[in-house]
Amino acid sequence: MAEPAPKLTAHHAELLVLSVLARGRSYGYALSKQIAAESGDALRLPASQLYPLMTKLEKQGLVVPSWEEIKAEASEEGSPGRRRKWYELCGKGRKRLAQRVEAHRRFTALIDGFLPSEGATS
Amino acid sequence: MTEIRERVSGPTSAQSSARDPIDRWLDVFVRLLRVPRADASRIRDELEDHLRARVDDLMVTGLSEPEAVRAAVGELGETAELAKHFKSAVHSRRRPVMQTLLVGVAGASVAAGSLAILSPNGMNSPSGTTGVSSRAAAATSEIVEASGQPIEDRVFEAELRTDPDTGYTTLADAISAIEGLLDARVIAHHRPMLAGIGHTRMDAEFEPPQLKGLTLAQGLELLAVPLELEPTDSLAVYASGVAFELSTQSFFDRRDAVLIEYDVSGLLVAPGGREINPHEFRDTVVSLIEPSLWGERARIGMVSTTLLVSAHPRIHVQVEDLLGRVAAKYASQRAARLDAERRRHVSEIAKYSAEVTNREAGLAELEAELAAAVAARAAARERVYSIEHELGQADGQNTVSLRLGLSEARDELEAAEKAVSDTTDRMVMTRHNITITQGQIRQHESYLVALTDPAG
Numbered sequence: 284m285a286e287p288a289p290k291l292t293a294h295h296a297e298l299l300v301l302s303v304l305a306r307g308r309s310y311g312y313a314l315s316k317q318i319a320a321e322s323g324d325a326l327r328l329p330a331s332q333l334y335p336l337m338t339k340l341e342k343q344g345l346v347v348p349s350w351e352e353i354k355a356e357a358s359e360e361g362s363p364g365r366r367r368k369w370y371e372l373c374g375k376g377r378k379r380l381a382q383r384v385e386a387h388r389r390f391t392a393l394i395d396g397f398l399p400s401e402g403a404t405s
Numbered sequence: 406m407t408e409i410r411e412r413v414s415g416p417t418s419a420q421s422s423a424r425d426p427i428d429r430w431l432d433v434f435v436r437l438l439r440v441p442r443a444d445a446s447r448i449r450d451e452l453e454d455h456l457r458a459r460v461d462d463l464m465v466t467g468l469s470e471p472e473a474v475r476a477a478v479g480e481l482g483e484t485a486e487l488a489k490h491f492k493s494a495v496h497s498r499r500r501p502v503m504q505t506l507l508v509g510v511a512g513a514s515v516a517a518g519s520l521a522i523l524s525p526n527g528m529n530s531p532s533g534t535t536g537v538s539s540r541a542a543a544a545t546s547e548i549v550e551a552s553g554q555p556i557e558d559r560v561f562e563a564e565l566r567t568d569p570d571t572g573y574t575t576l577a578d579a580i581s582a583i584e585g586l587l588d589a590r591v592i593a594h595h596r597p598m599l600a601g602i603g604h605t606r607m608d609a610e611f612e613p614p615q616l617k618g619l620t621l622a623q624g625l626e627l628l629a630v631p632l633e634l635e636p637t638d639s640l641a642v643y644a645s646g647v648a649f650e651l652s653t654q655s656f657f658d659r660r661d662a663v664l665i666e667y668d669v670s671g672l673l674v675a676p677g678g679r680e681i682n683p684h685e686f687r688d689t690v691v692s693l694i695e696p697s698l699w700g701e702r703a704r705i706g707m708v709s710t711t712l713l714v715s716a717h718p719r720i721h722v723q724v725e726d727l728l729g730r731v732a733a734k735y736a737s738q739r740a741a742r743l744d745a746e747r748r749r750h751v752s753e754i755a756k757y758s759a760e761v762t763n764r765e766a767g768l769a770e771l772e773a774e775l776a777a778a779v780a781a782r783a784a785a786r787e788r789v790y791s792i793e794h795e796l797g798q799a800d801g802q803n804t805v806s807l808r809l810g811l812s813e814a815r816d817e818l819e820a821a822e823k824a825v826s827d828t829t830d831r832m833v834m835t836r837h838n839i840t841i842t843q844g845q846i847r848q849h850e851s852y853l854v855a856l857t858d859p860a861g
Contacts, residue, residue: 311451311454312454312455312458330452330455330481331481331482331487331490335487335493335494336494337451338444338448365450365454366450366454367454368447368450
């Protein structure tokens with residue numbers, strides 16, 4: 284962790300979230316931890332970016348939310364617990380993901396074409 | 406529909422009665438959000454789950470609970486900034502939903518089949534469909550008085566508040582501005598579920614029109630633009646006694662429809678006597694009063710010579726005005742015809758009166774002629790008697806000249822008698838003519854009386 288995690292663009296954030304959800308349903312905090320862990324903490328999707336993004340994806344009909352009651356800890360008896368919002372990729376979301384992946388690959392391939400061959404930069 | 410279902414069955418916020426720092430932070434955050442309540446409630450629950458899960462994780466690394474809470478909240482960044490991100494995410498798909506709600510309002514009230522009259526004390530009283538014309542008409546005038554022109558004359562003095570982040574304002578703010586303008590409570594009918602119940606506020610955002618210096622009517626016109634109403638619809642404010650009501654005009658048209666029967670028998674016969682087809686008459690009314698209104702928002706029909714109109718009181722005002730104007734037009738045409746008729750009789754009477762005067766003058770001349778003729782006859786008769794007497798006295802001498810004179814005298818007497826008889830005949834004829842002419846004068850005079858006072 285020599286360098287701070289780069290800030291993700293909205294485009295990349297959406298691509299990442301849709302890709303993780305393609306493996307199975309998840310919820311906000313789990314998504315952010317998963318992205319951080321799988322990138323070795325190199326990529327971070329902060330809550331201030333993640334949750335508005337999830338709201339937008341939901342409004343656009345790309346993900347379907349569902350709610351789960353989380354029981355309170357035994358030590359906090361009397362506390363009514365809280366609700367967890369799960370997200371699942373739906374058909375429209377998978378289609379969007381496929382388009383995004385395709386566009387991303389074409390874009391990186393284009394950029395790659397301009398890059399100097401390995402060793403040329405050193 | 407999605408919006409309503411989610412709001413009803415969606416998560417409720419602030420379930421915990423114990424208010425810990427996370428709850429308190431969420432309370433502040435939700436107040437900054439200014440998105441529809443259903444969205445706010447879901448966002449709050451999701452962030453609460455995030456924060457509590459994050460606090461648990463941080464405490465595992467050795468932080469105390471207060472430290473963990475501070476860190477977790479700190480990671481969310483600037484609260485207002487976060488609220489702004491959510492707001493634009495929610496707003497990205499909001500406008501179509503809002504239109505659905507507005508359309509839904511009208512639909513709901515039609516489904517309920519409400520026919521209501523707003524009485525001045527603000528209570529909704531059922532008008533029924535019996536259509537007792539006088540009662541309905543009385544109610545109409547009351548509403549018109551309560552919701553008439555003075556409201557629209559007021560001018561906005563306050564600008565709408567604009568969110569510095571989004572550059573948008575909310576309809577709730579616009580309603581507040583209208584409340585300030587009217588200095589009264591405004592009941593806004595927007596959501597079908599709450600229509601007519603209470604003081605509903607709409608959370609939707611839109612680019613704020615500049616209202617300062619505009620009249621209420623102009624302001625409502627501008628506020629209606631972002632709502633994308635039907636071209637024939639508009640926003641309207643009506644007084645309801647205890648408050649003002651704000652909604653689309655089509656909503657009021659449907660909710661406050663009143664059935665009134667108009668007796669138009671007097672209008673179905675034109676002054677010239679031509680009969681007017683009742684359906685043509687109805688079509689004329691339709692074409693002259695907001696043609697786009699009929700069918701959906703108001704109904705009209707003819708039964709014999711009765712025009713039935715079920716519509717908002719504002720429409721009844723127009724119908725009454727139109728029928729009144731047609732009646733006035735007919736009346737003035739009838740008056741003009743009557744006047745012409747009256748003048749004709751007056752001139753006939755004058756003509757016949759002159760004739761009578763002339764004949765009476767002729768009669769006086771004839772009387773003089775008759776007197777002269779009678780005198781001439783008496784003189785002639787005297788001469789005949791005198792000559793006959795002389796002839797009786799004569800002894801046969803000189804009788805020739807006497808006989809000649811007698812013959813002449815008898816001829817004169819005959820002529821005089823004829824003159825008396827002729828003059829008498831002419832006088833009888835003249836008197837008869839005078840009687841006839843006087844009869845004609847009396848007839849025209851009686852026509853005149855009848856025209857002036859039809860009852861007499």
